Amino acid sequence: MLPFKLVYHDAYDLNLGAHVFPSQKFHLIAEKLRADGIASAEDFVLPEAASDTDILRVHTPEWVKKLKTGTLTYSDVMKLEVPYSQELVDAFWLAAGGTIAAAQSAQRDGFGCNLGGGFHHAYPGHGEGFCAIHDVGVAILRMKNDGVISKAMVIDTDVHQGNGTAAIFAKDDSVFTLSIHQENNYPAYKPASDLDLNLEDGVADDEYLDTLLPAVRRSLEQFQPDLIFYIGGADPYREVQLGGLALTLEGLKKRDAEVFVEARKRKIPVVTTLAGGYARKVQDTVQIHVNTVLAAREVAAQFPQSEREGNKAGSSFRAKSAE
Numbered sequence: 305m306l307p308f309k310l311v312y313h314d315a316y317d318l319n320l321g322a323h324v325f326p327s328q329k330f331h332l333i334a335e336k337l338r339a340d341g342i343a344s345a346e347d348f349v350l351p352e353a354a355s356d357t358d359i360l361r362v363h364t365p366e367w368v369k370k371l372k373t374g375t376l377t378y379s380d381v382m383k384l385e386v387p388y389s390q391e392l393v394d395a396f397w398l399a400a401g402g403t404i405a406a407a408q409s410a411q412r413d414g415f416g417c418n419l420g421g422g423f424h425h426a427y428p429g430h431g432e433g434f435c436a437i438h439d440v441g442v443a444i445l446r447m448k449n450d451g452v453i454s455k456a457m458v459i460d461t462d463v464h465q466g467n468g469t470a471a472i473f474a475k476d477d478s479v480f481t482l483s484i485h486q487e488n489n490y491p492a493y494k495p496a497s498d499l500d501l502n503l504e505d506g507v508a509d510d511e512y513l514d515t516l517l518p519a520v521r522r523s524l525e526q527f528q529p530d531l532i533f534y535i536g537g538a539d540p541y542r543e544v545q546l547g548g549l550a551l552t553l554e555g556l557k558k559r560d561a562e563v564f565v566e567a568r569k570r571k572i573p574v575v576t577t578l579a580g581g582y583a584r585k586v587q588d589t590v591q592i593h594v595n596t597v598l599a600a601r602e603v604a605a606q607f608p609q610s611e612r613e614g615n616k617a618g619s620s621f622r623a624k625s626a627e
């Protein structure tokens with residue numbers, strides 16, 4: 305049994321068929337976690353779809369209406385780059401509910417993993433790059449609205465810059481956005497995150513980690529978030545179709561683990577979501593995402609729950625009253 309929950313629903317599958325976005329990966333990740341004996345039935349939590357109230361904290365009423373009524377323009381669909389369907393819309397609402405559930409779990413257990421989500425290219429008023437609804441943004445504003453957190457940090461390690469995240473939180477000082485990505489890649493227009501780590505083509509494990517980890521440490525020290533949202537992209541991997549970095553499977557797992565160590569040392573709970581994964585072999589994409597869960601398990605064991613300040617009192621992983 306895992307020391308934290310995995311949030312997953314079969315309807316995460318966007319049913320895109322042969323599309324470059326391997327949406328069957330969600331199902332394959334959950335299946336592999338069970339098949340490898342990493343997780344069992346009681347580790348999984350079934351999410352509910354986010355409410356429209358939750359969605360509307362991030363997205364404009366016009367965009368929500370277009371999605372709900374199937375009235376996207378041709379240009380909307382071109383930007384979104386996935387065919388419209390009601391199932392697609394349901395999957396995005398569910399993914400947002402999943403990231404909310406993972407955030408609530410993380411608050412209790414120190415980690416909470418949504419085996420979906422990470423749709424970081426969605427803007428308030430339009431979708432882009434396979435992302436219609438910004439689940440992480442929705443979850444952050446829900447947690448803030450519930451008074452559970454006052455400050456959140458997004459650490460986005462997808463190979464593509466987190467443009468939607470940067471745009472949503474551009475004027476919000478309570479959310480720190482950090483994105484490490486390949487500069488010479490989608491999106492062409494990159495609105496400024498609080499910290500953008502722009503990498504040259506072909507960067508491999510050592511240079512990547514030497515860039516990311518000091519920046520994570522510095523940002524955590526300065527900003528001191530109550531909760532971290534970790535967008536764990538599988539696409540900095542060297543064997544991918546839509547990326548130009550050169551990380552190995554081991555390097556990616558180390559990336560996850562080292563970020564988690566920095567969070568855990570400071571007793572800051574971490575919500576993990578998936579993000580892009582376009583390995584030539586879908587098994588590699590699945591393994592990279594499974595490794596994120598394994599990294600969380602290892603780091604949780606390394607920094608056990610007994611160190612949790614609020615645990616004995618039955619309160620959350622990191623009491624907000626610590627401020």
Ligand SMILES: [Zn+2]
Nearest residue numbers: 462463464580
């Ligand atoms: Zn990506």
